[in-house]
Amino acid sequence: MLALWDLQKSRLVCCALLIAAFMLGGCSSQLADMSAADTPAHPKEPAGYLPVHxxxxxxxxxxxxxxxxxxxxxxxxxxxxxxAVAAKDAK
Known part of the structure; x- marks a missing residue:
């Protein structure tokens, strides 16, 4: 009976590890799709401040x-x- 319990527990752990691996693999593929070419270049001179006054x-x-x-x-x-009168009457 104890061996059966250990077998079920080890299967559960393996399934959990497999699910975690798939989840982490999905995140890494999304990060790989991002590239530096998609980001806009910074201007060489910073923009001036808005006229506040x-x-x-x-x-x-x-x-x-x-x-x-x-x-x-x-x-x-x-x-x-x-x-004010309606609020006073409602009380």
Whole structure:
């Protein structure tokens, strides 16, 4: 009975080793497909830094006219108040 157990255990170990070998073989074939020709070459001179302090044109002009801005702010404040009342009532 003990010999049968050892035989099954050795078969299991052999199968595990065979599966591991196939898995590692699959990884190495993918690595072999990669070549240095596929990678882009580095530029000889590094690119300059992006202009951080340059602002887009017409930055000083308001996009929304003041009267529309006041109307939008009033609508948002009213919505906030309605939500606060609804949250208080839900408790």
């Amino acid at each position: 340059d602002l887009p044109p017409d930055r000083d002009q308001a996009i929304i006219p003041p009267d529309q801005r006041a109307k939008i702010e009033a609508e948002l404040a009213a919505a906030r108040d309605r939500q």
